[in-house]
Amino acid sequence: MDKEILAHAEFIKGEIAKLKKSPNRETTSALLNYHDIMTRNFQHERQIHLYITLFFACLMMGSWALVVATMLALSGPEMVLWPLWLLAAILTVLEGFYIRHYYYLENRTEKLYKLTREIYDLII
Numbered sequence: 001m002d003k004e005i006l007a008h009a010e011f012i013k014g015e016i017a018k019l020k021k022s023p024n025r026e027t028t029s030a031l032l033n034y035h036d037i038m039t040r041n042f043q044h045e046r047q048i049h050l051y052i053t054l055f056f057a058c059l060m061m062g063s064w065a066l067v068v069a070t071m072l073a074l075s076g077p078e079m080v081l082w083p084l085w086l087l088a089a090i091l092t093v094l095e096g097f098y099i100r101h102y103y104y105l106e107n108r109t110e111k112l113y114k115l116t117r118e119i120y121d122l123i124i
Helices: 002-021 025-074 082-123
Strands: none
Touching: 002 025, 002 082, 025 082
16 A cells, blocks of 8 residues: 555656646546546545554454463462463564554655645646
C-alpha cells in the first residue's frame, strides 16, 4: 500500500506540473475527481489498518495480562509457562510492526491532502 500511495503522489505531482504549464479547467476537474476517489480509497485502507492494529494491541495486552496472572497464580516468574512468554513476545513484536506500518500509511495519506489543495487552487 505504501508503494501505491507514493506512486499515486508522484503521478499527481507530474499532472499538476503539466497543468501549471498549460491550464485546462476540464482536465483539472477530472484530475481533482480522480485524486479525490483515490484519496478516499487510501483513507479506507488506513481505517482498516487502524482496526487491525487495535485488534492486535488488544491481543498483545491480553497475552501480557495472562502472563502476569499466571505469575501471580503460580507465585514466581520461574513457574510461568514459556509458551505464554513466547506468545506475548511475538504479539509485542508484531504490534510494533503494525504500528510502524500504520504510521507510514497515516503520514503518506496526509501528504495527499496538500496535493488536493494544489489541484483545487488550479481550478480557481
